[in-house]
Amino acid sequence: MKKSLSRREFIGGALAGAATVGVAGSLSACSSPSSAAGASESEVRMEPGKYTASYVGHWGIWETPVTVTVNETAITAIEVPTDRTQYGDTEKIFDACRERLFPRIIEAQSFSVDAICGATISSMGVKQAVREALEQALEAGGSDPRAIDAFDVVPPKTEEGQTEEMNVDVLVVGLGSFGIVAMKRAREALMEENGMMACSVWGIDKAGYLGGQSLLTHEMNAVNPPHILAERNGEPLVDYDDYLNTWFTDTTGADGTLKCKEEMVRFFFDNSGAANQWLDVDQGWEFGTVKDTNDFSESNYAVVFNYFSTNGIDKYSNSNENRRAVKDSYHKKIVAEIEATGGGVLLETEGYELIYDEAGNAVKGVKARNNVTGKEYVINAKAVIISTGGFGGSSELMSSLLDPRWAGSWKQNGSTQNDGKMIKAGLDIGAGTYNIDMSPITMEIALPRFLTHFPINFIDGKITARTGRQSTWTYNDIPLWMCVSINSFAVDKEGNRFGNEYAIANGIGTMMPPNAWKVGPYFYSVWSQDQVDQLMSEGFTAVKRTAAYCQQGGFDLNVPTPEVQEALDASIDAGIAWKAETVEELAGAIGADPATLSASVERYNELCEKGSDDDFGKDAEYLVPVGSGPYYAIKAMPVMYGTGGGFDVDTQFRVLKEDHETPINGFYAIGQDSFGVLCSNEINYLAYGGVCQGYGMTSGYTAGYEAGKYAAAQA
Template sequence: MGKKNMSRRGFLGLTAAGAALGVAGLAGCSPAGSEDKPVAKGSDEGSSTYEPGEIAETIDADIVVVGLGMSGLAAAVQAANNGDRVVGIEATNTTGGNGIGVEGIFAVGTQLQKEAGIEVTPVEIIQTEMEEAQMVTNGALWNRFINASGDNVEWLIEQGVKFSGMVDDYLGSGIVSCFHWFEGDVASVGYVPHMTARAEELGVDVRLETSAKQLIMSDGKVAGLFAEDSDGNTLRINAKAVILATGGFAQNQELMEERGWNWDNIVYGGTPGHNGDGLKMAFDVGARSFVNNSTFNSTNICGRGDTFAWKADTFTSVFCGAGMFGTGGAQLWVNEDGERFICEDFAKDNFEMQCVPAMTHRAMYSVFDRAILEAGLAGDPDMLEFVDTDPEDDLCKADTVAELAAYFGVDAAALQASVDRYNELCEKGADADFGKPAEAMVPISTPPFYMAKLNQYFLMSVGGIECDINAQVVDQNKEPIAGLYAVGTDGCMLYRNIYTINVGGTCNGNNVNSGRTAANHAHEYLAS
C-alpha cells in the first residue's frame, strides 16, 4: 500500500455502502526488542535488560524527539523554532510514518475557513465529544486543543506546509466543516516533505535508521537515552527532555492482546516499525499505561489483506473491505459459536466502531446469500466474477448453511438455528432480538450462500501512555515524570475506547497540537 503513497481514503475503498473514515497520522518507531521490566525512576541506567554496547558517539542536546512522523516533526520544528538544540531520531529510512496517508487536519477559526464563509462554534464540538465519551475524557484538554487548532494551522503554513484550500466536513461524515485538506489531499505531498525540510533548515540533527533503546534517568528526571544506528553502533544522547512520538503499538502482539484483540485475526496495514517500543521505554521508567483505554483505526476485511491491497484500484476493497462487511448492513453476523450477537448495522453512524465486537469474540463471521451479495456490490459484474472465481481463503460459497459451518468449523446446528431465527425476524419485519431497522432486515434465502470470516485490518493504535494536559508522561500516581513527554498516537488522551470521528481530523490535529505543546513545555522546563 505504501508503494503508491495511497491516501487512507483510497486504500480503504470507501463506498456508498460504507461510511467516511476519520484520519490520524503515525510516526516511526524502533524494531521490537525483548520484554523489559519496570525500574525505579531514580535509576541512571533505565531498563535492566538492555545492555548498551561501547558508546560510539555521545551527543549533547536539549531535546530528543523519538519518531519523525506527524507529531514528531511538529515537535522537532517547534522546539527548533524555540532555539533549543534538537536531535530527531527515526527508526526507518524516511520521515512521515503512517502519516503519509493522512489527508488533512482539524482546525477552528482559520483564515481558510473565514475565506470559505465557514463559522463554527467550538462549544458544539466539545459538548459532542464529551457526551460521546460519557464524560470520561478531559474536557479541559479538548477545550485547549480546539482553541489552539486555528493557530496550529496558521503555524504550519508559516513552516511551509501546503494546503489545498478546501475545508469541509470530511466527505460528509462530520457534524462541522473543520477538515483542512493538504495539498494533493495527502500529507506525503502537503506536510511531510515541507516539515522535514523545515526541521533541517532550523538545524535539527535528523538521524534516520536510528532506534531509541532505553531512557536514561537521573534523580527521577530524564537525562537522555541510548540509541542504535543501522550499523549497530550505540549512541548516547544526553538531553534533559525526551519527546516520544513513536506511533503506537499496532505491531506489538503482547500489547495488542492486552488491549483485547485476537492477534490471529489482525492484519497490519500501516507502515513498518510500530512495535510499541516508545511505550515500553516509558513503562520501564514508571509511566502509567493507557493501553486498556486506548482506541484505534481499524476495519473489518475478508481474508488476510493481499487481495485487498493489490486489487484496491479495481475496487476489490468494496468486497473485501469495509464497504461490504465493515458496517454490517443487511448481512447476518455470528460468532465462533454460530450465534448472532449484534444489530449488524451498529456502525452506520460511526465507521470506527465496526471492529469493536472483535474484542469480545474469538472470531466473527458475516453470513449472506446471493441476493445480498449482488445488492452489496451494486451488481458490479467484475466484482461478482471475482467472488465466484478467485475468492479469499476466508470466504466460503456453498449450497447449504451446513457446508458453510463445516468449512469454518462452526457448529452446524447452531448456525442453522441463527439463520432460521434471522429469517423469521425478517419475515415479521421487526428484529425482536437486537433491534435492527426493518429496512436492513433481508432474509438469507437465495442460494448460493456465503460466509466470510472477518479479520481486522489494523492501521494504528491511538494512545497508550498516560499523559497530563501538557503532554507530560505521568507515573502510577498521575504525577509527571520530569522531562518525559509522549505525543501523537503514543500519548493521545482525547478519546476513550473509540475514535468518535464525528469531527474529522481531530486525531491528526492532536498530533500537531501535542507535538507543539510538548516542545513548548519542554522549553520552559529547560529554563527552570
C-alpha cells in the same frame, strides 16, 4: 487492457498488511541463503548492459520496473522510473528505497541487504527484481545458475559493538509530522529562552524516511483557528459549546462517567486553532478550504482542513496523491532548519530504553540502536519527546495492553514500524496510561489478503484521484464487496451477530465505521446459496461505501455479476472463505460454536420475516434472510491505522506517573502515544474527521515548545 498476475509477480500484494519490518538477510521465500562454498563453485560472468525485471507493488496492481546495470562481474547502477505514475508503490515511501536501498545493494554487491524499515514491501519487491535481473545477466554471460549465490550474501553490521554517546538539549523519538513539528517548536523555545542561534535538537526514527504514517494522511481537525475567523469577520466555523458537548456525550461511558480526560479535550478545543494558524501562516503549510461535510457520520462537526487540496482539486497536480510530496517538502524544510542550528536526525535508528533518574524522577535520555549498522547510541537529553505512533506493530503489546475483546494482531493500513518499544520503556519506569485498552483506530475493511484469481483491468485515459495512477477494475474485489454489502449477515468469531451490517462500511449518527471494531481483529460475512444466486442475477444493489484503501479498483455495481460464484470458489481455494452444506458444518469450518451460529441465523431470519430489525435497527429494505445451503463464510478484517490509547499526560504533554498526578520531569508524549486522553475506551475513535491529526499537531506544537523551555532551564 488486461494483465493476469502470477503468484511470483504478486510479491507486493502477498506481503500487503504484513507486520514484519526491517527485514534483513536472504529473500526468505525468494531465495536460499548463500554460502562461501556455493559462491566459489561458480564464477560470475555477466554480459555487460542493462537488465530489467518487475515486481507488483503494495496494492497488487501496478508493476514497478527495476533496471539493473552491470559490468562483467558487478552491479553498477539500479534505476526505476522517476515519474510516480510509472511504478506501483507510494512515492515518498518508495523514495527511501531509491535513496537508501539501491546504494546499499550496490555497496554490498548483494540483494540480501537490510530492507528499509517502513518500506518493507517495496524493499522486498526491489530485491526480488534485482535478483531476477542478475539472473538474466548471468545467463547472458554464460554463467552457471549457481553464480547468483555470489550476490546472495548477508553483509555484516559494520558498526556492531560500537557505542556513541551524544549530549543534546531535546530529543524527539519518532519523526512523523507531529515529531517534526515538535522539533521545530523546541528549537524556537530554546532560541527564545537562551537568546542563541545554536541549539541541539535531535530526532531519531526507526524508519528510513521522514514523515512516518502521517505522511499518508491529509486532514487536521482544528477548532475555529484565529486567522480563519478573521477572514470570516469573526463568524465561527463551528459552535464551540455544541461541539464540546457532543464530544463529551459521545465519550461518556455506560456507567455515566466521562471516559475522556476533560481538561485535555478542552485544551484541544482551545489550542488546535493556534496550532493550525502556526502551521498555515508561520510555516507556510498550505491547507485547502474547510470541508463542509463529514465522510463518516451525520455529526457534521467538519472543522477539518485538507492538506493541499479540496474536493479532488489540487493546484500541484491532478491528483490528491501529490499531497504526499508537498507534505514531505515541509518536513524536509524543518529538518534543514534544525540541522543549520546544530541539530539533526538519525534514521533507521530506534529508541528502546529510557535513561531514567529515579531519585530525581526525570528522564535524562534514550538508548537507541541503528538497525542496519548495529551501532548503539546513548543519547543524553535534557528533555525527551516520544511520538512513535503507538504499539500496533507489536503483537505482544496488542495482546497484553488491549481489552481482551480487541486483543491480538490486527491488519494495518500503511507502515508497521510502530512496535511500541518506547511505550514499553515508559511503562518500565512507572508511567501512567489513559484508555490504553481502547480499540485500535479503524475506518476500513479488508480481506486477509488480496484475491488474485481475476485479471486486473486497466482503464485507458482515467486516473484514480486516490493514487494518481491509471484506474483499474477487477472481480478480485467481489468477496470484499460481499463483506461490506448492507444486505449481508455478519457474525463474530463465536458466531454471534454483532451489529447493523450497514455500519460495517457506513456511518450511523456519530458512530465511526466500521462497527466491526467491536469484535476484534476479524469477523465473518455469511451467505447462503440463494443469496449468492441473487447477487449473480441482480448484482450488488446494497453497497454504499466501499473499502477504498483496501481494494484493487472494484467493479460495476447494480448489474448482474455472474462471476460471484467463481470468486467465491477461488476465495475458498485461497483460504479466505469456507463452504459447507449446513450452518452447523460451516460453524465448524470457521471455528465458531455450531449452536451459536445456528441460533444467530434463526434469529436473523425471524427479524427478516418480521421486517423489523429489533436487535440492531437495520432498515427493512436490507433485511435479506439467510436461505438454503450450501453456505459460505468470508473472513474480513477491520483495518487499523494504529492504536489510540497511550500515556496519561497533562496540558504541557508531560507524561504522568501511575498516580496520574505527578509529571515525569523531561518526558513528553504526543500523537498516538497519548491520544487516549481525548477518547473513550468503550468506543472506536471519534467521528468528527481529522481528530487524530488535529491532536497530533496540537500536541507536537505544544510539547515541543514546553520541552524546549524545560531544557533551556536545565542549562
